[in-house]
Amino acid sequence: MKLTGSLDILILLAILVSIPSLITANSAVVVTKENFQEILNSNELLLLSFYTDWCRFSQILEPIFEEAAAKVHQKFPEPGRVILGKVNCDVEELLSDQFDILKYPTLKIIRNGLISNQEYRGQRSVEAFVQFVEKELSDPIKEFHRIDELTNAEVGDGMVIGYFASKDHVEYDNYRRVASLLRDDCRFLVGFGDLTKNLRPPGKNVLIFRGDPSIRNQKHPYAEYSGNMTSFKELTAWVDKVCLAMVREVTFNNAEELSEEGLPFVLLFYNKKDLSPIQEFKNAIHAQLENETRVNFLTADGELFKHPLFHLGKSMDDLPLIAIDSFVHMYLFPEFKDIHRPGVLKKFIDDLFSGTHHYNFHLALDAQEKSESTIDPAEIPPVVRESKFKELMPSKHRYTLVNRTRDEL
Known part of the structure; x- marks a missing residue:
């Protein structure tokens, strides 16, 4: 988990106090700028739904979240353990901005008063919410x-x-x-x-x-x-x-969260029948790129992510292979064995940020468009594909997205 901002500004709590007047057995707690700090100061776990009345996905979630809140309260009635709360972003703009809400509904997790960027991204059902709370309140040690x-x-x-x-x-x-x-x-x-x-x-x-x-x-x-x-x-x-591991595994469950970190993916696609490339990849990253912070290093089960492989013109027979997904384009690393050559993988990443990959992309397009081209086919850069992992970013079919833009590579 990557913590938001400097740890110097994290909210720390040492004492749990009770505020039973804020808790009802039938509904989620309405969180406002006036009571937020008190709720934060008083509970081990908060699950907050940031919503708007006009968002249809918020409307779908509301009765589910309310029922889950009642069941959670029934299961954990003691003060100071857990609260499921809701924040109306049209009314509580300051809280919405404080949590940098970019989509509705967003479900934020706060543990022991510590505000992080982590969100609940699991199934939106009563049972799933209750199971999540049970897991979070279980002994982690x-x-x-x-x-x-x-x-x-x-x-x-x-x-x-x-x-x-x-x-x-x-x-x-x-x-x-x-x-x-x-x-x-x-x-x-x-x-x-x-x-x-x-x-x-x-x-x-x-x-x-x-x-x-x-x-x-x-x-x-x-x-x-x-x-x-x-x-x-x-x-x-x-x-x-x-x-915090330098190399993490990407799955359909965490891809949305990883994509929201905003860093391009450097992906190793592997075959589960041979896991040795994973260790080779990790060893290469730790030996050569331990200070690289511009990208996320990830491993991806090729069987699970067949679609991006097919999009790259590859199959399970071509594994292992490495690619960069910048959320605009996908760039293929020439040969997996080259990760053992010092500087080669670093240059592959540097070329993303210098614009070399993007330049080569247009060079390849120009060469393809000119049937009379005299460029030697062997010198034409490989065809670059559009990003597939951007499809795993927060979806308009699951959220109402706030209209904010950012520069992407």
Whole structure:
């Protein structure tokens, strides 16, 4: 999860207080600029629907969201746990601007008072909303009871391990809050008492990060937290830094969210029958492009994304292959094996931002249009295709889109 803006401006909360007068058993809470801060300060989880009365998608969602709010309140009636709220963007323009709402309805998630750019993008049904809340309020940390469980634990993209004297400690409470916020970006484990006494200094609690052992040259293969463990801000920043994977998997479930980050996709299309190219791709990125922030590095199951492959004139038999999708055009990387040649993949990305790919696109078009062209066919750049992943961006068939424009490559 990428946090909005600097962590210096994130809203931090330490104490949960109750405001039962704002909660009804039958409906979502109406959120206004007057009560927003109080609601924010008082709840572990907020799911806010930003809507307008005239938006037909908002109208479709309203009765579903209201029923979900009632069921969530019935399941979690205790004050301070969760609120499903709604914000009328025509009335609450300041709140709409604060959350940078670009489409209706937008469902924003706020955990422990921390405003991020994350949205709810799952199924819009009563059952799905209730299941989402149940998952969000479940314990994000798995407790281990034997040291050998650590040895056999699956690290995935990364794992944070806590060695604590006991559960009854403010530092562990803070660890749980951070784990709840970043549960989708990392795995979290914890051990207590005598089990961990040889793994931490006497009277001290320790947090370490363990990176994916299959990736060479990664930036954070191992790290120990040295900051203030009672500081939600500091601990969140550290976990976010070590856990955010450089290479992520794109799926139909997260493509919309990834596209809204606004960065072009550098995609590895792979065949599930051979996963070795994924490790090669990750190793190349970590070794050569660890400071590259202009693009999103992603892996894509070729079977799942057959349509973009077909659009590129490729099939499963051509995998693995790499392409850039700029949300305007798709550009094909010549040979997958060239990722091992220092500088080649970087130049491929640089050529996007220098305009070289775009120039070659027009050069290829001109060559095709001139039947009398004397250009050697071998020198004509490959045909560039229109973006396919832009179709996975927020759709006009799901949202009413605000008329704002941005420059795109």
